[in-house]
Amino acid sequence: MALRQVSSYAAGKWVLPGAGKREIASAVTGEVFATAGNSTLDIHGMLTCARNEGGPALRKLTFHQRARMLKALATHLSQHKQALYDLSFNTGATQSDNVIDIDGGIGTMFVFASKGRREMPDGHVYLDGEVEQLSRGGSFLGQHICMPLQGVAIHINAFNFPVWGMLEKLAPTLLAGMPAIVKPATASCYVTELCMRLMIDSGILPAGSVQLVTGGLGDMLDHLTCQDVVSFTGSADTALKLRSAPHILKNSVRFIAEQDSLNASILGPDAKKGTPEFDLFIKEACREMTAKAGQKCTAIRRIIAPEGEVQAVIEAVSDRLAKTVIGDPRLETTRMGALVSASQKFDVLAKASIIGNEARRVFGDPEHFQVHGADAARGAFVPPMLFHCEAPDAAERVHDTEAFGPVSTVMGYRDLEHAVELANKGQGSLVASVITHDPDVARQVAMGAGAYHGRLYFNNRDSMKESTGHGSPLPHMVHGGPGRAGGGEELGGVRGVMHYMQRTAIQASPEILSALGNTWVPGSREIEGPSHPFTRKFGELEIGETLHTDPRTITMDDIEHFARFTGDTFYAHMDEEAAKRNPFFPGRVAHGYLLLSFAAGLFVEPDEGPVLANTGLNNLVFMKPVQAGDSIKVRLTVKKKTRRTETYGEVCWHVTLTNQDDEKVAEYELLTMNAY
Helix, strand or coil: CCCEEECEEECCEEECCCCCCEEEECCCCCCEEEEECCCCCCHHHHHHHHHHHHHHHHHHCCHHHHHHHHHHHHHHHHCCHHHHHHHHHHHCCCHHHHHHHHHHHHHHHHHHHHHHHHHCCCCCCEEEEEEEECCCCCCCEEEEEEEECCCCEEEECCCCCCCHHHHHHHHHHHHHCCCEEEECCHHHHHHHHHHHHHHHHHCCCCCCCEEECCCCCCCHHHHCCCCCEEEEECCHHHHHHHHCCHHHHHCCCEEEEECCCCCEEEECCCCCCCCHHHHHHHHHHHHHHHHHHHCCCCCCCEEEEEHHHHHHHHHHHHHHHCCCCEECCCCCCCCECCCCCHHHHHHHHHHHHHHCCCCEEEECCCCCCCCECCCCCCCCCCCCEEEEECCCCCCCHHHCCCCCCCEEEEEEECCHHHHHHHHHCCCCEEEEEEECCCHHHHHHHHHHHHHHEEEEEEECCCCCCCCCCCCCCCCCCEECCCHHHCCCCEECCHHHHHHHEEEEEEEECHHHHHHHHCCCCCCCCCECCCCCHHHCCHHHCCCCEEEECCCEECCHHHHHHHHHHHCCCCHHHHCHHHHHHCCCCCCCCCCHHHHHHHHHHHHCCCCCCCEEEEEEEEEEEECCCCCCCCEEEEEEEEEEEEECCCCEEEEEEEEEEEECCCCEEEEEEEEEEEEC
């Protein structure tokens, strides 16, 4: 059978393996079936293509256009998942492992597409935070904005998630408006290459926005600038070598790392054997040991239990692991496949031997175990291995040695403070889980271990049916950790997008801020529309278009009627003497919600028209009380517009209520959906 030629995609062309290519063997059979790598790639041409073609093309699109592009890509990949599944079995992954990788990656892209539409503007500038008043009169203001970097993102990915690892980085990068060059690990790059081919063949992406290197990067990192980003997933040693390169340091090239992690799972002192929490703890520990054959950066490496429960934990985990069928990942009966390669198998066994110097192996013998449907000697198979460390305080290597496979160590704790101390001995981890039904336990662990972990996962009988699991990074939440884990923060919704953008402080007049952010800022120019703004469609409204209403006088009858009608008879509205004793009121005052209702009556156009619905109200503040005899008037301004569908868009109105002395009474944002 002809070897599979795993190509690179450079400057718009597919380049076959060439000089310096490497052979790739099946994790299941050990047979060589593919080659990858080409040391003659035009590195300069790739960087130029990304910077001069991909970057400008992406930056021309708005955030919403990029989000729609991501959704289209995710939809296209969803239609071709089976081809990715079929190929991925060669990595040793089972079907459930493939779902984690392939469906998980596609799902992540869908989430970023959704967040881009809902949380980012339909424009080119992202406003980070509120306007800051830098002068007494308000003519000089400040605001932070974020713009895409004008370089290229280099994504260096690990072997364990050839699809998710690529897509979880690509989604925020492309949403930010930055092109990427993807370098997957050679051992599983053939799956990444197929996924990349599917994306390129879809025709959805602008030219130059993505490229692929299936082999070494050569000297690419030596040509990066302050506008470029390196996002790395892999070992701490490799991360240190790359991020400390003189060129990277000299040019302050952004370096995002997700690396080694001795993640822990803590069994709460309340979770005794026989409780739902104990059973959940055992299930999660075993799942994290065997999913992807333990080749997950978030897998549980240290199982921390109360000293009195250690033996019960060892027995329960061992019993469950004994039922794990190891074998050919294509078989439906297989629950754990192979490691990705023979070299990875060698590394895991070597690391397990190091752990064995401080802990006793209580389950799993790498010399004697059964493999179904495959040859254990030819494939990269190892059994799950459970160790017990009786003296975790004196141990060192169980807290700093990550066997990147189905290996975990049980250790006991005296009290909760001791459990936190043991978890923190990992010197920075991606995630720690705590299985407890006691909120006080959760709080103590969070206070003690939060600084050492990028994510804390709490689970119990209340959340177990819907929880996603200890080892599941979600695109909504940051994925990273301090210290040994690399100090990075991937994913995290829009936070992940910010890694590929520059935050700039803008100091200027209200008019200039309005123009930069395409969002009206108080103090900037107001536009008088040709007719009432509620009579005009979404596309006809202009930012800054303003309606000033006539005043309305508030009477005591209004206040008392509103109180009786709504049932809100709070003393500040109904009892003069009691209201005067309140430090905030001069006497009886109008209800705040009465003012909002009267304000709507002043600016609403009652006839059927392009305003389809009032969908919300944000940032409401009451600034000065209104008494009977005072009057209010309204300034209604189009603050910003966001297209939602082909037929309607969201209009955000800045609403200010003032009294007869032009003093601000209340201020808020009104949201409406308007026909397009």
